[in-house]
Amino acid sequence: MGRHEQGAEGARMGRYDQGVHADEPVTILTVAREAGVSKTTASDALRGSGRVSERTRETVVAVAERLGYVPNGSARHLRKASTGTIGLHVPEVLTRSSYYMSFVFGVVEQAARHDYDVTLITSGQRRARPPRVDGLVLGDPLGGDPVVESLMATGLPTVSCERFPGSRQADGVVWSEHALMLTRLLDHLLATGARRPGLIVAGDESDWAASVHRGYQEWCAGRGVAPLVSRVSFDATGDEVRAAARALLGRGHGAPGTGGGTPGTGGGALATGGGALARNDDTPRTGGAEVPMDALVCAPAGAATEVAPLLREAGGRVRLASCVDSAATRQADPPITAIDLRPREAGASCAELLFELLSGTAQPGTERVHPIELQIRASTAPRP
Amino acid sequence: MGRHEQGAEGARMGRYDQGVHADEPVTILTVAREAGVSKTTASDALRGSGRVSERTRETVVAVAERLGYVPNGSARHLRKASTGTIGLHVPEVLTRSSYYMSFVFGVVEQAARHDYDVTLITSGQRRARPPRVDGLVLGDPLGGDPVVESLMATGLPTVSCERFPGSRQADGVVWSEHALMLTRLLDHLLATGARRPGLIVAGDESDWAASVHRGYQEWCAGRGVAPLVSRVSFDATGDEVRAAARALLGRGHGAPGTGGGTPGTGGGALATGGGALARNDDTPRTGGAEVPMDALVCAPAGAATEVAPLLREAGGRVRLASCVDSAATRQADPPITAIDLRPREAGASCAELLFELLSGTAQPGTERVHPIELQIRASTAPRP
DNA sequence: TTCTGCTGCCGGAACGTTCCGGCAAGTTTC
DNA sequence: GAAACTTGCCGGAACGTTCCGGCAGCAGAA
Numbered sequence: 001m002g003r004h005e006q007g008a009e010g011a012r013m014g015r016y017d018q019g020v021h022a023d024e025p026v027t028i029l030t031v032a033r034e035a036g037v038s039k040t041t042a043s044d045a046l047r048g049s050g051r052v053s054e055r056t057r058e059t060v061v062a063v064a065e066r067l068g069y070v071p072n073g074s075a076r077h078l079r080k081a082s083t084g085t086i087g088l089h090v091p092e093v094l095t096r097s098s099y100y101m102s103f104v105f106g107v108v109e110q111a112a113r114h115d116y117d118v119t120l121i122t123s124g125q126r127r128a129r130p131p132r133v134d135g136l137v138l139g140d141p142l143g144g145d146p147v148v149e150s151l152m153a154t155g156l157p158t159v160s161c162e163r164f165p166g167s168r169q170a171d172g173v174v175w176s177e178h179a180l181m182l183t184r185l186l187d188h189l190l191a192t193g194a195r196r197p198g199l200i201v202a203g204d205e206s207d208w209a210a211s212v213h214r215g216y217q218e219w220c221a222g223r224g225v226a227p228l229v230s231r232v233s234f235d236a237t238g239d240e241v242r243a244a245a246r247a248l249l250g251r252g253h254g255a256p257g258t259g260g261g262t263p264g265t266g267g268g269a270l271a272t273g274g275g276a277l278a279r280n281d282d283t284p285r286t287g288g289a290e291v292p293m294d295a296l297v298c299a300p301a302g303a304a305t306e307v308a309p310l311l312r313e314a315g316g317r318v319r320l321a322s323c324v325d326s327a328a329t330r331q332a333d334p335p336i337t338a339i340d341l342r343p344r345e346a347g348a349s350c351a352e353l354l355f356e357l358l359s360g361t362a363q364p365g366t367e368r369v370h371p372i373e374l375q376i377r378a379s380t381a382p383r384p
Numbered sequence: 385m386g387r388h389e390q391g392a393e394g395a396r397m398g399r400y401d402q403g404v405h406a407d408e409p410v411t412i413l414t415v416a417r418e419a420g421v422s423k424t425t426a427s428d429a430l431r432g433s434g435r436v437s438e439r440t441r442e443t444v445v446a447v448a449e450r451l452g453y454v455p456n457g458s459a460r461h462l463r464k465a466s467t468g469t470i471g472l473h474v475p476e477v478l479t480r481s482s483y484y485m486s487f488v489f490g491v492v493e494q495a496a497r498h499d500y501d502v503t504l505i506t507s508g509q510r511r512a513r514p515p516r517v518d519g520l521v522l523g524d525p526l527g528g529d530p531v532v533e534s535l536m537a538t539g540l541p542t543v544s545c546e547r548f549p550g551s552r553q554a555d556g557v558v559w560s561e562h563a564l565m566l567t568r569l570l571d572h573l574l575a576t577g578a579r580r581p582g583l584i585v586a587g588d589e590s591d592w593a594a595s596v597h598r599g600y601q602e603w604c605a606g607r608g609v610a611p612l613v614s615r616v617s618f619d620a621t622g623d624e625v626r627a628a629a630r631a632l633l634g635r636g637h638g639a640p641g642t643g644g645g646t647p648g649t650g651g652g653a654l655a656t657g658g659g660a661l662a663r664n665d666d667t668p669r670t671g672g673a674e675v676p677m678d679a680l681v682c683a684p685a686g687a688a689t690e691v692a693p694l695l696r697e698a699g700g701r702v703r704l705a706s707c708v709d710s711a712a713t714r715q716a717d718p719p720i721t722a723i724d725l726r727p728r729e730a731g732a733s734c735a736e737l738l739f740e741l742l743s744g745t746a747q748p749g750t751e752r753v754h755p756i757e758l759q760i761r762a763s764t765a766p767r768p
Numbered sequence: 769t770t771c772t773g774c775t776g777c778c779g780g781a782a783c784g785t786t787c788c789g790g791c792a793a794g795t796t797t798c
Numbered sequence: 799g800a801a802a803c804t805t806g807c808c809g810g811a812a813c814g815t816t817c818c819g820g821c822a823g824c825a826g827a828a
Binding site: 072073074075077078083084085092097098100101104105108109112117118119120121122131132237238239242302305306309310312327328330331332333 | 456457458459461462467468469476481482484485488489492493496501502503504505506515516621622623626686689690693694696711712714715716717
Binding site: 421422423424425428434435436437440459461462463464465 | 774775776777778779780782783784785
């Protein structure tokens with residue numbers, strides 16, 4: 001001791017000035033001395049624990065405020081065996097999607113509200129040591145990602161956004177009703193006069209893509225529409241997506257029955273239509289296998305805007321919608337109907353669930369539904 | 385003590401299993417006991433400090449390896465008054481740009497290489513306390529951002545990507561020759577037959593935008609081209625950018641002289657052309673104020689792709705280029721000529737400079753140039 | 769011999785916090 | 799009126815690390 005005896009400090013300039021440049025660190029001992037109590041009482045008063053009279057509590061709080069006391073995180077976490085930090089993993093393949101940027105900010109914002117920091121974990125970096133965190137948020141984990149696997153093996157409390165398409169599941173899951181919302185979107189397309197909506201979607205590594213695909217298949221079965229699907233890779237380029245769209249456009253014109261067209265015309269487009277479901281004759285008004293595509297739903301982020309010019313060139317007959325809303329879809333010409341996944345709120349919801357798991361407020365195994373919204377825009381207006 | 389006497393642990397399953405689930409925390413005391421030395425010697429041996437014989441050093445290292453010893457960050461940082469974490473700020477306005485996502489990953493990757501964590505700091509969150517970090521990276525700080533101001537006031541070592549357009553400067557700066565590269569781009573446009581390239585650029589809150597604008601003006605002055613500039617807001621929507629493009633397209637057709645056209649036709653497009661520079665008669669072959677725009681350079685990320693359809697409708701006469709490369713420009717149809725800012729490497733470079741500042745290897749005031757590249761694509765091919 | 773210096777190792781304190789147990793004084797209970 | 803309980807406060811230990819100072823043992827110098 002004796003290194004800083006004065007204690008009385010007074011307010012200083014600036015916003016973070018206290019205790020940062022090391023001329024006079026304000027510890028809980030400084031506060032206690034200044035308030036005329038012991039360090040225990042000061043600690044109790046500030047954290048609302050222990051037994052402290054209201055009067056002294058107010059005094060201590062006032063003094064702490066005045067001195068600009070900021071608790072030392074390292075000391076606190078050393079004592080409490082926690083870190084005050086949560087880890088956040090987002091798959092690097094999808095870096096360019098603005099969805100993840102918003103998601104990340106949602107997590108950071110919510111964590112800040114709980115006075116937690118957020119440490120980013122990328123799939124790229126090989127980690128020599130386990131992350132120094134109290135828990136983990138996994139943003140849309142991809143099945144088979146080795147980093148995700150090892151993160152789950154840490155035993156740390158974990159929340160994933162969408163389910164993990166692997167063997168084990170996170171302690172908490174925040175998911176959205178993508179299949180249901182896609183159903184609404186498809187019904188909307190039907191209502192505007194479309195008869196045969198097609199789908200471009202990525203593979204089932206992501207729970208989200210799998211849900212979208214499943215929702216589409218079930219809707220087709222229920223409505224008696226012959227499915228028209230093209231799978232693309234997860235980080236599909238514009239060319240790949242356009243090739244898939246062209247392949248879908250080319251199908252349905254040929255002979256009815258087993259789907260016609262040339263599967264795999266370009267870019268690995270895999271057509272799955274024209275099966276038994278197309279023979280459902282109860283609802284003859286909707287699209288059988290011989291009906292050409294007159295609406296296209298693009299699942300991957302950014303795919304819809306990539307495809308838009310192609311559809312326009314093809315005559316503008318095909319309605320267009322995206323499963324991921326973004327500035328690009330909002331501002332396209334015409335604006336593109338899309339499902340707003342509300343990524344920022346999704347991130348906040350994941351962080352919140354994690355904190356509840358950490359505090360014991362929520363039980364492991366908790367699942368929460370994150371509401372999403374269908375934004376109907378001009379790209380799916382009825383065609384003249 | 386006495387809580388875990390066995391000590392000998394042996395290798396375990398999994399990758400992060402050591403010391404994470406709390407059944408048997410392995411501290412430096414465990415290692416010391418197992419190696420038959422004191423905790424001081426163990427610590428010295430592991431960190432290469434103090435005086436330890438080579439023989440015992442090897443023993444201790446081997447034991448630590450075997451037990452999977454991971455130093456407790458909180459304890460270390462409590463003792464050393466550091467945190468093992470750096471803060472990363474990116475302006476929230478620009479969240480949707482994939483540039484920042486890549487930048488962030490670059491920082492995280494480089495930090496991981498130094499065994500540092502990265503904590504995100506957003507402009508949105510109001511911070512009750514100074515961030516618990518050893519240093520800061522500011523990604524393209526905007527002038528007047530209060531969070532940036534207060535971060536700079538912390539006195540923490542700081543590196544900014546691009547200069548801070550405010551009074552004080554960060555301790556380290558990583559910047560790119562945007563003005564020079566724009567000159568190359570404009571020369572390229574001239575070489576493909578363009579006579580009057582226009583520019584859409586955001587305001588001078590960002591050093592990057594200011595550099596681009598300055599580079600354009602200087603190039604125009606040097607080449608005797610009448611400038612044709614439209615300013616948009618930093619987070620310009622597609623509509624705003626398109627309105628700016630339309631305004632630029634409308635100019636140059638009218639009476640020669642003071643620029644003609646209708647300034648501010650839509651979306652706040654502010655035209656600055658037609659001044660004294662346009663009267664430079666030494667180089668009559670290039671574009672005077674009466675020459676219509678035949679090439680358009682879009683500075684804001686994403687602006688070029690938003691404008692592309694408009695230019696196509698207008699006859700495809702106008703060449704198009706972007707100051708920010710991205711998946712969207714690469715994959716556009718036709719692919720758009722763009723400046724690749726190499727964001728991931730920029731982020732890594734910022735982090736690296738910060739670590740050198742922290743270790744004293746680099747001096748405060750260091751500036752480093754981050755190389756960028758011009759990617760020439762079909763959108764600026766010579767017109768028939 | 770004694771003094772000095774070097775090597776290899778170690779005990780203990782310190783970093784700033786939380787929390788267990790305890791102690792006076794006051795209040796209720798039987 | 800003593801026992802039991804409550805209130806308000808406190809000292810000290812502990813978290814796991816780093817580092818200062820010290821202490822033997824040995825070697826070389828005076």
